[in-house]
Amino acid sequence: xxxxxxxxxxxxxxxxxxxxxxxxxxxxxxxxxxxxxxxxxxxxxxxxxxxxxxxxxxxxxxxxxxxxxxxxxxxxxxxxxxxxxxxxxxxxxxxxxxxxxxxxxxxxxxxxxxxxxxxxxxxxxxxxxxxxxxxxxxxxxxxxxxxxxxxxxxxxxxxxxxxxxxxxxxxxxxxxxxxxxxxxxxxxxxxxxxxxxxxxxxxxxxxxxxxxxxxxxxxxxxxxxxxxxxxxxxxxxxxxxxxxxxxxxxxxxxxxxxxxxxxxxxxxxxxxxxxxxxxxxxxxxxxxxxxxxxxxxxxxxxxxxxxxxxxxxxxxxxxxxxxxxxxxxxxxxxxxxxxxxxxxxxxxxxxxxxxxxxxxxxxxxxxxxxxxxxxxxxxxxxxxxxxxxxxxxxxxxxxxxxxxxxxxxxxxxxxxxxxxxxxxxxxxxxxxxxxx
Amino acid sequence: xxxxxxxxxxxxxxxxxxxxxxxxxxxxxxxxxxxxxxxxxxxxxxxxxxxxxxxxxxxxxxxxxxxxxxxxxxxxxxxxxxxxxxxxxxxxxxxxxxxxxxxxxxxxxxxxxxxxxxxxxxxxxxxxxxxxxxxxxxxxxxxxxxxxxxxxxxxxxxxxxxxxxxxxxxxxxxxxxxxxxxxxxxxxxxxxxxxxxxxxxxxxxxxxxxxxxxxxxxxxxxxxxxxxxxxxxxxxxxxxxxxxxxxxxxxxxxxxxxxxxxxxxxxxxxxxxxxxxxxxxxxxxxxxxxxxxxxxxxxxxxxxxxxxxxxxxxxx
Amino acid sequence: xxxxxxxxxxxxxxxxxxxxxxxxxxxxxxxxxxxxxxxxxxxxxxxxxxxxxxxxxxxxxxxxxxxxxxxxxxxxxxxxxxxxxxxxxxxxxxxxxxxxxxxxxxxxxxxxxxxxxxxxxxxxxxxxxxxxxxxxxxxxxxxxxxxxxxxxxxxxxxxxxxxxxxxxxxxxxxxxxxx
Numbered sequence: 001x002x003x004x005x006x007x008x009x010x011x012x013x014x015x016x017x018x019x020x021x022x023x024x025x026x027x028x029x030x031x032x033x034x035x036x037x038x039x040x041x042x043x044x045x046x047x048x049x050x051x052x053x054x055x056x057x058x059x060x061x062x063x064x065x066x067x068x069x070x071x072x073x074x075x076x077x078x079x080x081x082x083x084x085x086x087x088x089x090x091x092x093x094x095x096x097x098x099x100x101x102x103x104x105x106x107x108x109x110x111x112x113x114x115x116x117x118x119x120x121x122x123x124x125x126x127x128x129x130x131x132x133x134x135x136x137x138x139x140x141x142x143x144x145x146x147x148x149x150x151x152x153x154x155x156x157x158x159x160x161x162x163x164x165x166x167x168x169x170x171x172x173x174x175x176x177x178x179x180x181x182x183x184x185x186x187x188x189x190x191x192x193x194x195x196x197x198x199x200x201x202x203x204x205x206x207x208x209x210x211x212x213x214x215x216x217x218x219x220x221x222x223x224x225x226x227x228x229x230x231x232x233x234x235x236x237x238x239x240x241x242x243x244x245x246x247x248x249x250x251x252x253x254x255x256x257x258x259x260x261x262x263x264x265x266x267x268x269x270x271x272x273x274x275x276x277x278x279x280x281x282x283x284x285x286x287x288x289x290x291x292x293x294x295x296x297x298x299x300x301x302x303x304x305x306x307x308x309x310x311x312x313x314x315x316x317x318x319x320x321x322x323x324x325x326x327x328x329x330x331x332x333x334x335x336x337x338x339x340x341x342x343x344x345x346x347x348x349x350x351x352x353x354x355x356x357x358x359x360x361x362x363x364x365x366x367x368x369x370x371x372x373x374x375x376x377x378x379x380x381x382x383x384x385x386x387x388x389x390x391x392x393x394x395x396x397x398x399x400x401x402x403x404x405x406x407x408x409x410x411x412x413x414x415x416x417x418x419x420x421x422x423x424x425x426x427x428x429x430x431x432x433x434x435x436x
Numbered sequence: 437x438x439x440x441x442x443x444x445x446x447x448x449x450x451x452x453x454x455x456x457x458x459x460x461x462x463x464x465x466x467x468x469x470x471x472x473x474x475x476x477x478x479x480x481x482x483x484x485x486x487x488x489x490x491x492x493x494x495x496x497x498x499x500x501x502x503x504x505x506x507x508x509x510x511x512x513x514x515x516x517x518x519x520x521x522x523x524x525x526x527x528x529x530x531x532x533x534x535x536x537x538x539x540x541x542x543x544x545x546x547x548x549x550x551x552x553x554x555x556x557x558x559x560x561x562x563x564x565x566x567x568x569x570x571x572x573x574x575x576x577x578x579x580x581x582x583x584x585x586x587x588x589x590x591x592x593x594x595x596x597x598x599x600x601x602x603x604x605x606x607x608x609x610x611x612x613x614x615x616x617x618x619x620x621x622x623x624x625x626x627x628x629x630x631x632x633x634x635x636x637x638x639x640x641x642x643x644x645x646x647x648x649x650x651x652x653x654x655x656x657x658x659x660x661x662x663x664x665x666x667x668x669x670x671x672x673x674x675x676x677x678x679x680x681x682x683x684x685x686x687x688x689x690x691x692x693x694x695x696x697x698x699x700x701x702x703x704x705x706x707x708x709x710x711x712x713x714x715x716x717x718x719x720x721x722x723x724x725x726x727x728x729x730x731x732x733x734x735x736x737x738x739x740x741x742x743x744x745x746x747x748x749x750x751x752x
Numbered sequence: 753x754x755x756x757x758x759x760x761x762x763x764x765x766x767x768x769x770x771x772x773x774x775x776x777x778x779x780x781x782x783x784x785x786x787x788x789x790x791x792x793x794x795x796x797x798x799x800x801x802x803x804x805x806x807x808x809x810x811x812x813x814x815x816x817x818x819x820x821x822x823x824x825x826x827x828x829x830x831x832x833x834x835x836x837x838x839x840x841x842x843x844x845x846x847x848x849x850x851x852x853x854x855x856x857x858x859x860x861x862x863x864x865x866x867x868x869x870x871x872x873x874x875x876x877x878x879x880x881x882x883x884x885x886x887x888x889x890x891x892x893x894x895x896x897x898x899x900x901x902x903x904x905x906x907x908x909x910x911x912x913x914x915x916x917x918x919x920x921x922x923x924x925x926x927x928x929x930x931x
Contacts, residue, residue, distance in 0.1 A: 179640040182633030183450070185550040185571030185610060275558055277551030321529050323549035325570070440830035459833075466817065466834040475870040478820035508820070742820070743831045 001418070003377065006031025011038045011361035011371055013353025022375045023413035029426055033381065037356060039071025039102075039374025039414065041363040043161070043239055044136070044215055044309035045334055047073070047104065048394075049095070050088075051080025054316040056394045058092065061314070061334070062101025064393035066412040066420035068335040069359075070310070071374035073102050074161075074367075077109040078137035084109040084120040086128035093129050100419060102412075103374075105131040105367070107161060110149045116141055119148055126156035131367050134161035136215060139197055141167060143204065150210035159211035159237070159366060164197035164222075165284070174325050176249040176286040184253055184276065186324065189286050191219040198222050202229045205236055213366050214238040216311050218285035220295030227304040237366045239309040240296045242337040243399075246344055249288055251281045251399055252324075258340075259293040260347035279320045279327035280399040283313070297350050300358055307363040308341065308355065310334045314395020332395030340400075342380055342407035375413045379425065382408040441743040445557045445564040448573035450614040457618055461583045463739035464732065470507060471735055481510035481745055487540035489515045489531070490567070492548045496706060497567050497576075500730070501544045504737035513540060528552060529559075536560045541748040542741060545569075550607075563748035565740055571605050577705055578611025580736040582619060584729050585660055588701045593620030598654045598696075600688060601664030601713050602631040608705045612662055617644040626654035627664075627686055630675040651686050655695040662703040663688045663714045679712050688714045693723055701725045756883065756901055756909070757922035765898030766795065769880050770802035772896050777847045780807055782875065784846045786814040788864050789835050792852035794915045795882060799851060814839035816850070821863035837867070844872040849896075853911040855881040858892035883922055885909050 003022055009015045020036050047061035056064075058075070065073045075092060077083030083092065089106045096104030108130035109120050114137070122133055133153050139162065140146040146162075153160045170193035175181050177188020198214055202225060205212035217223060217238045229236045246258050254276040257263065281287060299305040313330025320327050338359075345352050364371050384390060386400040412420040441459055449457065470478055486505040490498050498514070505512045517531060528547075535543060535556070542563045545553055550570030557564040568574040582592065589595055597616055603609040603625050613623050623645045629637060637647050648654040655661060666682060676682050693702060702714075702723045710716045719726060757765065777783055780803070787796030793815035800813050817835040825831070850864050865877055880896035885903040899922075903909060906927035914920050 177634060179633075179635040182635045182640075183610070183642070185569075185573070185607060188634070275554055277554045318527075321527075323528055323547070323555060324551045325549045326528075440833075442830060463834055466836045469836050469838070470820070473870055474872060478870070479866070480820040480822075480825055739834075742834065745825065746829060746831050 001025050001027040001029050003029055003031030003034065003036055006034050006036045006377075008036040009352065009356050011357065011364070013351075013357045015353070022377060022411075023418055024416040031377070033379070034410070035378040035380055037069070037376050037378060038360045038371060039376055039412065040069045040338065040359040041072040042070040042310050042312065042334060043074050043213070043307050043363045043366060044241075045073040045075060045312040046078065046314065046330070047075045048314060049079060054394070055319070056314040058095045058104060059099035059101060060392065060394050061312070062096060062099045062104055063420070064312075064391070065102035065334050066414070067392050067409060068310070069338045069376045069378065069409040069412065070334060071102050071372070071376065071412055071414045072105060073334070074105045074107050074131060076136045077107050077134060078114060082109045082114040083107070084112050084114070084125070086121070086124045089125060089128040089130050103414060107132045107134050107136075109133070110135045110140055110160065111145065114138060116145065119145070119152060122149070122152045122158075123156050126158050130158065131369070132159050132161050132213070134163070134215070136161060136163045139163050139165045139167065143200060146201070147204050147208060150205060150208045150212065154208065154210035159213045159368070161213045161215050162201050163215050164194055164201050166193045166197045169193040169196065174282060174286075175252050176288045178249055178289055180249045180253050186252070189284070191221065191288070191292075194219055194285055195221045195225065198225045202226070202234060202236055206232070206234045209235065211235050211237070216241050216244065216285055216309070217305070218244045218288050218292060218296070220292050223295045223299040223304055227299065227302070230304060237306040238304070239307040239363075239366075240300065240305050241309060241311045241333070242340045243283060243287065243331050243333055244285070245293060245296055245308070245349070246340045247281070247287045247399065248290060248293065249286065251287055252276065252278070254278070256403065258343065258347070259290060260344060260349050277324045278399055279322065279324050280331065280397045280401065282324060282327045282329055283311075283331045284329035300350055300354055305358065306366055308337070308358040309363065310337045312393070314393050315397045316394065317396065320397045330397065331399065332391065332393050332397045335391055335393060336386060336398060336400050336405060338378065338409060339384070339405035339407040343405065346406070373416065376409050377411040378407060379410050380407045382406070382410070384408050443744070444747045445553075446575050446740055446744065447553045447557060447564065447566045448614060449575045449578055449611060450573070452614070452618060454618045454620070457579065457582065457615055460579055460736070460739050460743065461586060463743060464579070464583050464736040467507075467738035467742070468732065468735040470738070471731065477507050477509055479509045480742055481505070481508035484510045484542070484745060484748070485513060485540040486510045486542045486544060486741060487513045487515060487535060487538060489535060489543060489545040491517045491531075492546050492568070494546050494568065496730075497546060500733045501567060501737050503734045504741055507734070507738055508741055510741065513538065528555060532556050532559045542744055563744040565744065568607050570607065572607050572610060573614070574607040574611045575614075576733065576737050576740060577608050578615035579740075580729060580733045581612050581662060581703055581705075582615040583736055584703060584725050584732050585616075585701070586619075587732075588725060589659055591620075592616060595621045595659040596624060596657070597621050598624045598626060598658045598661040599664065600626045600651055600654070600661055600686060602666050602670060603627055603636070603664065604631045604633055605667065605670070606664050608662075609664060613642060613645055617642065622646070624648050624654045624658065626651045628676055628682070631670065652692060652695060655692055658696045658700060660701050660703065661688065661693065661696060662705075665705065665707065666709055666713045683712050687712060688718050690715060690717050690721065693718050699723070703729055705729070754924050755921060756924050757899060759920040761899070762882065762920040762922065765882060766798050767802055769896045769898060770799050770806060773799070773849055773878075773880065774803060774807055776878070776895065780809050780811065782845070782847050784812040784814065784841060784843065784848050785851055786816050786839060786848055786868065787851040788860060789815055789817045791911055791913055791916070792850070794913045795853060796851035799880065812841040812846075814841065816864055816867055818860060818863040818867055821866045823859060823863070839871050842872055843868065843874045845875045847876045847878065848874040849878045849880050851880045853882050854909050855879070855884045855894050855897075856887060858888045858890035861892050862890050882911060883909055
């Protein structure tokens with residue numbers, strides 16, 4: 001189609017308003033007030049198939065991704081069985097093709113069964129189509145094995161995506177260790193458990209010269225480590241998640257305040273709040289403090305952070321409708337990510353151009369892949385309420401349930417074909433065009 | 437006395453006002469009188485059912501609630517679950533569904549997971565009283581401690597109370613803080629750094645709360661001390677070198693207690709490890725209000741059961 | 753709004769009831785007064801003073817809160833505040849005179865009797881009220897009455913006592929007649 005009066009932002013963050021082709025076809029649609037963006041790339045999503053189809057499938061996840069504006073998603077390998085064999089990778093690719101949602105890029109396991117004991121067949125996995133290796137969900141605890149993984153991945157021409165966490169230090173923690181965990185009586189996850197692991201991973205990456213990509217960096221000191229590693233020329237990249245850019249540990253105590261919103265009802269009796277201990281806020285790395293959030297945005301602004309990745313982690317309600325300590329970690333976030341980021345931009349947390357780069361050219365560089373012609377159309381002013389019904393993902397586990405968000409993807413184009421279109425938007429646009 | 441109690445549940449007192457706390461304490465005083473009568477029973481909750489759901493072993497608190505419910509003529513149903521039901525795959529959600537089907541008016545619950553009462557209160561129609569959840573809160577203990585201290589010291593405004601021991605893992609400490617601070621008291625925490633929340637040691641303690649690692653210094657001139665139980669497994673978890681050293685450095689001895697103002701009382705939520713966190717001479721000495729806490733506990737729980745009953749009726 | 757009893761009327765009624773109580777039970781050593789909160793306890797205190805003036809003896813005095821014995825607890829929005837009951841003497845074998853300001857449905861007196869017997873077994877329980885306004889819902893009558901006043905069930909009888917309200921007066925407020 002052809003969009004008129006549309007504001008197009010390219011993968012380098014440059015914007016221009018006018019007439020732009022989006023996908024194939026010559027149908028003309030009034031695009032005024034809309035954004036035309038390159039299809040977003042998510043380096044980090046859990047599609048749960050095979051093994052956990054009650055939480056998500058390749059098809060539901062790939063369609064949820066389109067609604068969120070992501071035309072390419074990297075599927076994490078913590079499936080059952082783990083994505084540790086070439087046949088599984090091929091199967092995933094085949095199923096994704098049939099689903100006709102977002103493009104799905106398989107990330108294969110680093111270790112056999114993700115058990116952390118012996119390497120998976122990394123060269124063959126790469127040949128079968130794995131774009132990266134990761135044991136995500138878990139770190140590779142064994143430093144020697146991690147070194148081998150980096151050396152092998154380098155040979156295979158693939159980056160290693162690492163979930164950096166010192167699991168001895170983090171212990172049985174379930175949320176960020178700080179004043180909120182102290183109040184709630186929940187075991188804390190020390191920021192140091194993430195930072196020591198990042199430091200270890202960077203050191204090994206520098207020693208081997210391999211491409212290391214650090215997943216979901218969530219602390220200020222973690223960003224500092226990446227910044228100095230990059231300054232020293234290490235081939236290290238990193239991602240941050242929308243929830244770490246927007247939400248704070250106080251959400252576990254029932255706060256519903258985005259990091260950029262003012263504190264309400266600070267003096268007792270306190271203003272009404274949400275229910276504390278909402279297991280939808282339980283995520284690893286945990287939601288952290290305001291200083292950390294500011295550091296993540298600063299890291300985005302100065303290029304320390306290469307990508308924004310959703311860490312979309314859908315869970316069936318049975319894994320979340322339990323005590324906080326027992327609940328699974330993870331937030332279903334692929335459909336809310338762009339809205340939240342656009343709201344943050346409105347609140348001047350960061351630049352639109354920076355965010356678009358971190359969702360397009362940034363992740364493409366991490367993968368070493370060329371950009372496609374995929375595109376999405378966004379109505380930045382459209383408001384919507386996050387609800388169980390509004391989410392296409394099987395995972396309804398988001399702390400944003402009930403929140404009103406602004407900004408909505410109205411169309412997603414993959415391979416020249418409109419694979420998702422909001423049922424209402426084009427009709428209304430054509431009617432307006434006629435009326436004019 | 438025109439203030440009314442408008443809460444549906446008692447899950448924690450962290451957002452309670454001074455007026456609400458005082459109202460409940462005043463009602464507790466009225467209930468204490470009932471407990472002194474020849475017939476310690478009034479018909480206020482006749483026909484009501486109080487369900488005691490204890491998913492963690494506790495004789496003292498359960499019996500206290502049971503006596504309180506019976507003193508108000510409520511019917512009492514006891515439900516205890518052990519680890520075995522969880523092993524069979526019974527989740528808290530399953531239990532909640534059973535509790536809801538039983539249709540009790542007031543659910544008193546003890547659970548090892550912090551926050552579990554919020555989970556339950558969100559899913560049952562009756563009123564919920566938290567009888568202790570994980571490390572988080574034990575609001576009836578906080579209220580009875582404040583009540584006991586008020587009876588001994590009068591108005592608590594300007595008074596300084598020391599809470600000594602394993603604050604990190606103590607729901608009692610958190611509820612004591614959440615009750616004493618609104619009443620105008622200040623709280624000094626003392627104990628090993630490993631048993632103190634990091635944030636509270638680093639300038640992020642709640643308003644009115646400070647940390648003084650040296651117990652002798654913390655007790656100097658204090659108006660009261662609440663000693664906390666030390667769980668023996670903390671040593672196994674590597675949080676302290678030995679019970680012997682703990683008793684030596686942080687045990688409440690008569691010598692230490694005498695650093696407080698003359699006659700300053702000693703409280704302990706029980707059960708005590710005599711010779712570890714508290715010396716027998718202190719536990720059973722003239723300063724000890726530990727037995728008084730037990731009686732006051734029944735009165736405060738009566739007050740809460742009574743105050744929650746109308747809301748429970750509407751909801752049921 | 754009409755005044756049913758003036759300050760002098762209240763004073764005279766208390767004085768008369770004090771005499772009647774003693775006349776009824778000559779053995780003043782057995783008599784005890786228990787006022788029902790929150791105005792009956794004030795009246796009971798005045799009765800005790802009147803008996804002391806007349807007889808030179810200070811009879812035991814108690815105050816009773818009947819909230820926990822009410823039969824309408826489940827019908828109220830918030831739990832009514834429970835005030836402390838103070839009965840510092842054994843009630844066994846006493847003639848206990850319950851004292852209240854207004855006798856209406858009789859439910860308060862029923863609750864008070866239930867409460868009182870939890871303290872022991874009195875020889876007799878009698879009832880003294882400042883005003884009896886009729887409309888009983890239970891088989892209860894007063895032994896000593898300051899004044900019988902015919903009322904409509906919807907009327908409001910307001911008792912003011914100087915201890916709490918600054919003045920002694922009993923008023924009748926007629927319910928507004930619905931148009």
